[in-house]
Amino acid sequence: MSRYSATEIEARWQEAWDKAGIFRASRQADRPKYYVLEMFPYPSGRIHMGHVRNYTMGDVIARYKIATGHNVLHPMGWDAFGMPAENAAMASGGHPKDWTYQNIADMRAQMKPLGLSIDWSREFATCDPEYYGQQQALFLDMLDAGLVYRKNAVVNWDPVDMTVLANEQVENGRGWRSGALVERRELTQWFFKISSMSEELLSALDTLENWPAKVRLMQENWIGKSRGLQFSFERTDGGAPITVYTTRPDTLMGASFVGISPDHPIAKQLEAENPEVAAEVARMREGGTTEEAIETAEKRGYDTGIRVRHPLDPNWELPVWIANFILMDYGTGAIFACPAHDQRDLDFCRKYDLPVIDTFLDLDDPKPVANTAFVPPKEQKVRWVNHFAGLDVATGQEAVDATIRFAETAGWGEGVTKYRLRDWGLSRQRYWGCPIPVVHCDSCGVVPEKKENLPVRLPDDVSFDRPGNPLDRHPTWRDCACPSCGKPAKRETDTMDTFVDSSWYFARFTAPRAETPTVMEDAEYWMNVDQYIGGIEHAILHLLYSRFFARAMHITGHLPAKSKEPFDALFTQGMVTHEIYQTRDENGRPVYHLPEDVENGKLKATGEPVEIIPSAKMSKSKKNVVDPVSIISAFGADTARWFVLSDSPPERDVEWTAAGAEAAHKHLNRVWNLSDRIGAMQPDASGEGDEDLLREMHKCIRDVTNGVESFGFNAAIAKLYAFTNTLAKSTAGAAAQKQAIMTLAQLMSPMTPHLAEDIWAHQGGEGLVATAPWPKADPAMLVDAAVILPIQINGKRRAEISVPVDMGKAEVEKLALATDAVQKALNGAAPKKVIVVPGRIVNVVV
């Protein structure tokens, strides 16, 4: 008898797959294709358990699809541009390129032992000139198509990273990577016209049926479509009218004041002229922009002294206030406040003693607003106090529509649809990114580089001893000839946001070595991604940008029309979490400890007890990390794969526990021993219960297949556990047991491919289990001859009977009524009602 040695068999089978080339994808018109993709990693240098979980899920799908006859594309690459490489270069003096490629080599070496069914021949990194050169070509095509433009813009400047951040990359007023307070600066920037597709990107969300509803909703909110009324208030001093946008124009008769943002041109003008305003506005701008700060921040306002006329009553004058809760970059940066129906406005008016006017009342409880604004859902009917368009009882939505029509007819306002989505600023003042392929010429202006000169390569001879962009201070790289007039000119030194790199890599995988961004035949064949898998953290940015890019690539002829939505199905997996072990230093500050240094709640080294903090996402700072490499060397890849799939539903977080990992390993050992035992049986040995075993086997095929198809990996694994237990206890003959163990190996092969392969070979299976056709459940074997029916009395289970599966309702009822429990409950009386659900249950109502 031999022993299960994961290290030995895993290396052997990986070599066998490699040799057979079974994961190499090529176009085959006669087979259905399947493209499965996991979000590609940033090459940090170390894989973590989150990667293992992400790639294992994709691998299960990929291997299952291979077994069901699909031509599978399952590629892998590296999201390799970005600031950590520059940070590392600044910290330790190396070159971002060397750092990145070394990390890629390290990570690839850590990933390969996982035994993933990846077509490594398609691998690329976004920092390969062959990739970013094609990205530059795409950029030029998009420029041609009017999808890229330059404008002066106030940008978020990160003073630590010395770079511009997209609005979306600013978190609570701080840079999302550096955490530094963001400053506002004006620069000329390149923008993608993503806002030109707002409506399209919004309405197409409805077609993404196989995306999580949550992600679609997040994108919907991000695009932020609203319908409202735009109109102007005339100033009594004859100054330029103040234009406001409102989604509740129906409350105009409840207007209390006009509010403008501290960044509104009028506020800025007053700020420049009047020191008192300047001081007040400065106070409004300070204070955190965090949720908490905003929640607790007091409403602040300043009466400008400006007065405006109400559009419906020239004698009605409203004051104009600067208010800290009005944002300049939404709508027009000016509003009218209706305190009766907006809590913010109400708080403000109570503070500054401004009037509160009810415009509509609750039908059931028509009392005036006191200190809580009356804000019913827009679908709720309310009674109007004084509606200029003559409404009496109507919903808010009806009133909004009526008001817009009224204003348009009267000519003092217009209905406007606005989107919150803003254009995507892509310029970054960084070295380690894709150079923007344009040239600045004194005579010709901004000139696109010629395609034959692509890629515009990053120079290698750069240093990072000073902050800022080394391309700016490079002695020769900037100098070039103008592509248009040939005179000396300067290259653009900005590089692209790394979100550009990840916005089309999925398309590049279909033709990774092509001399054009894509090849239409390959894109036609392989696109779309049938199943995309990744973290929820990319719900908005990456996925929205990719949707935009896919459309842009269609417009520029790089993708077929069907790829406008590039990801047919999306799955967002949960995180891997772990308990946190903490002690405190002499100053009471927390000190964290790696799980491998802790045993039974004590530090291995000193015996000091640790405080155990409930599980959280694995993070280096909390040291609650488990290194996949050490798990693989201790237990093997199959154990790690099995465990990350087994304990929780894939969309939820899974808690890594040492006990769980050991249990997974024990189980795989048990399966291996089982195969060993069955292999040693006399081939013609007969036994008891062949049919029972095979029936269970077919049920297991059905359940595991359903589980894999529906991302119920944990449920599929539970069924595999149960069937293994059944097989271990079976006394069936050798032939049945052999069939059972081989089927078990096949069903396990997407999750634990190496072990499955070894068992398959041990049992004399033909070829590789990786390419063996997926087993089919025989419907006839799924139906049991007899079924146990629970008997309920008034909905409570009291007894059970065993009946043939095809027994008629009347007969079942007779048997049920004859049971002791029912007889006792009836006590001679007739039942009020008997419900018989065939094959399920009998309920007797007494």
Added chain:
RNA sequence: GCGGGUGUGGCGGAAUGGUAGACGCGAGGGUCUCAAACACCCUUACCGCAAGGUGUGUCGGUUCGAGUCCGACCACCCGCACCA
């Protein structure tokens, strides 16, 4: 504040409106062993000696029957842009 999600044993979690707690962990008991480890077997929602009763966050409702459907509420988690 707005939007979304989740609440089931000691723990992770199963359950097309039909036997709540599959499967795993942990725990307890046993076999083997000089002993331990490994392995294997049994038990394990709670209360109760038992009969029996109670149980899926809380309260109500629909139903022959509710973890599942409906209403209100509570708690926790996630996202967000005070979005007019």
